[in-house]
Amino acid sequence: xxGLFTSVAMSAVLFTAPAMAQxxxxxxxxxxxxxxxxxxxxxxxxxxxxxxxxALTAGQEWPRRPLESMTAAVNYDQKAAxxxxxxxxxxxxxxxxNTFVNGDRAWNIGPNGPSPQLAAAEERQLQIWMTPHGFxxxxxxxxxxxxxxxxxxxxxxxxxxIAMNKFKLxxxxxxxxxxxxxxxxxxxPVMGDMAYAYKYSDYKDFGGVRFPAHIVQSGGGFAVxxxxxxxxxxxxxxxxxxxxNIRSATAPAVQVAxxxxxxGVWLLAGGSHHSVVVDFDKYLAVVEAPQxxxxxxxxxxxxxxxxxxxxxxxxxxxxxxxxxxxxLRTYVAEGATVVTHISNEPYFEKTFAAPATIVPDAQxxxxxxxxxxxxxxxxxxxxxxxSVEVYNTIGDSHSNELSVVYIPAAKILIEADSYSPGTxxxxxxxSDALVLYDNIQRLKLDVATVVGIHGRGAVPMxxxxxxxxxx
Ligand SMILES: [Zn+2]
Numbered sequence: 001x002x003g004l005f006t007s008v009a010m011s012a013v014l015f016t017a018p019a020m021a022q023x024x025x026x027x028x029x030x031x032x033x034x035x036x037x038x039x040x041x042x043x044x045x046x047x048x049x050x051x052x053x054x055a056l057t058a059g060q061e062w063p064r065r066p067l068e069s070m071t072a073a074v075n076y077d078q079k080a081a082x083x084x085x086x087x088x089x090x091x092x093x094x095x096x097x098n099t100f101v102n103g104d105r106a107w108n109i110g111p112n113g114p115s116p117q118l119a120a121a122e123e124r125q126l127q128i129w130m131t132p133h134g135f136x137x138x139x140x141x142x143x144x145x146x147x148x149x150x151x152x153x154x155x156x157x158x159x160x161x162i163a164m165n166k167f168k169l170x171x172x173x174x175x176x177x178x179x180x181x182x183x184x185x186x187x188x189p190v191m192g193d194m195a196y197a198y199k200y201s202d203y204k205d206f207g208g209v210r211f212p213a214h215i216v217q218s219g220g221g222f223a224v225x226x227x228x229x230x231x232x233x234x235x236x237x238x239x240x241x242x243x244x245n246i247r248s249a250t251a252p253a254v255q256v257a258x259x260x261x262x263x264g265v266w267l268l269a270g271g272s273h274h275s276v277v278v279d280f281d282k283y284l285a286v287v288e289a290p291q292x293x294x295x296x297x298x299x300x301x302x303x304x305x306x307x308x309x310x311x312x313x314x315x316x317x318x319x320x321x322x323x324x325x326x327x328l329r330t331y332v333a334e335g336a337t338v339v340t341h342i343s344n345e346p347y348f349e350k351t352f353a354a355p356a357t358i359v360p361d362a363q364x365x366x367x368x369x370x371x372x373x374x375x376x377x378x379x380x381x382x383x384x385x386x387s388v389e390v391y392n393t394i395g396d397s398h399s400n401e402l403s404v405v406y407i408p409a410a411k412i413l414i415e416a417d418s419y420s421p422g423t424x425x426x427x428x429x430x431s432d433a434l435v436l437y438d439n440i441q442r443l444k445l446d447v448a449t450v451v452g453i454h455g456r457g458a459v460p461m462x463x464x465x466x467x468x469x470x471x
Pocket of ligand 1: 319321324398399417
């Protein structure tokens with residue numbers, strides 16, 4: 001009896017595993033038969049593109065920008081894709097954004113021709129395999145698994161596989177064989193393992209290929225693209241060859257270029273976003289932790305070189321936008337206290353605790369509980385001799401939670417995104433430059449030097465005043 005039992009159990013195991021794989025293959029084949037399996041796709045339409053990572057208020061949706069037009073192409077054999085957006089007023093009216101990927105090469109094409117965007121290649125490549133037809137192609141070539149569940153009273157098949165040896169993609173396929181959604185997680189310096197998804201609906205027949213007339217892409221829980229597709233071509237081959245200057249491009253190394261601004265105050269530039277290091281009697285403070293962990297590690301290493309033997313007690317953040325806060329988790333892992341606008345605390349509490357398993361960072365290993373010193377109107381960090389004042393601004397249109405940093409002894413004001421020193425004057429004056437100017441007056445700050453987190457670095461107050469049309 002015992003022997004028989006064992007052989008029954010074993011054969012059940014033997015039959016179950018291949019049956020699952022068989023099932024996935026059948027589900028994928030049925031969907032490909034229903035949707036068509038084009039080698040290339042070109043499609044166009046309209047809709048909106050949102051400013052990812054640039055919420056007006058921390059934790060709210062990404063600001064939406066309406067589009068005049070959207071054009072896209074995918075070449076599955078070439079592992080290449082392009083997306084072209086033309087914005088319309090009220091935001092970026094008339095501006096264009098043309099992005100490309102081919103294998104591990106990514107680039108944008110602007111007025112000056114192709115410019116490399118190598119860091120974007122992985123995400124753009126992943127997007128190819130998250131298109132409805134791309135998902136099925138990649139699933140068919142993978143060790144995909146399939147299950148089913150009920151959604152809104154109807155049975156849907158759920159197909160999963162690992163794409164690019166890294167991303168677990170899960171797609172839902174309805175009874176008609178249409179891919180209705182594909183989701184995964186994508187690494188983000190602020191959010192860790194970030195929800196990343198496409199929803200496909202309103203399928204139509206475009207010359208024998210079924211394609212969704214409505215595409216919603218989301219990142220971090222909010223829509224990034226919302227497209228209405230009006231035309232699809234599957235017969236024209238989209239050749240998206242890599243331009244020569246992109247083929248030879250290499251990723252720029254993280255660079256830190258240091259300038260002393262005053263006694264115990266240094267500007268750490270060298271990239272697109274700068275930081276400022278302030279030396280106190282027993283510790284250091286760093287203003288701004290932009291971009292990524294790599295940037296933070298380079299800035300921290302430079303701070304240690306400038307002032308050996310002191311730990312970084314404070315990191316002061318001007319605002320929560322991803323390009324300005326992507327390096328904060330590194331400082332939390334270092335044990336630094338985060339100084340930020342009071343409204344940001346609940347948001348950062350969540351992002352600092354978020355798991356980062358796809359691309360582990362220092363905080364995903366350290367699991368430090370963040371310590372905050374929030375800014376209500378004003379907060380002063382002082383050792384009795386040197387002090388730094390952090391103020392929340394009023395009226396900025398770029399972020400509802402924007403802080404500026406003032407160093408009274410040096411009469412230095414540090415600001416982000418209101419004014420980039422070096423920017424030519426324009427008429428009318430950018431509204432947020434005026435808002436900054438008004439905040440300096442309101443707070444009665446005696447500013448001699450303005451230090452931009454972007455731009456040329458430190459400039460005399462008179463230069464900013466002239467830019468703001470006040471001289
Ligand atoms: Zn910003």
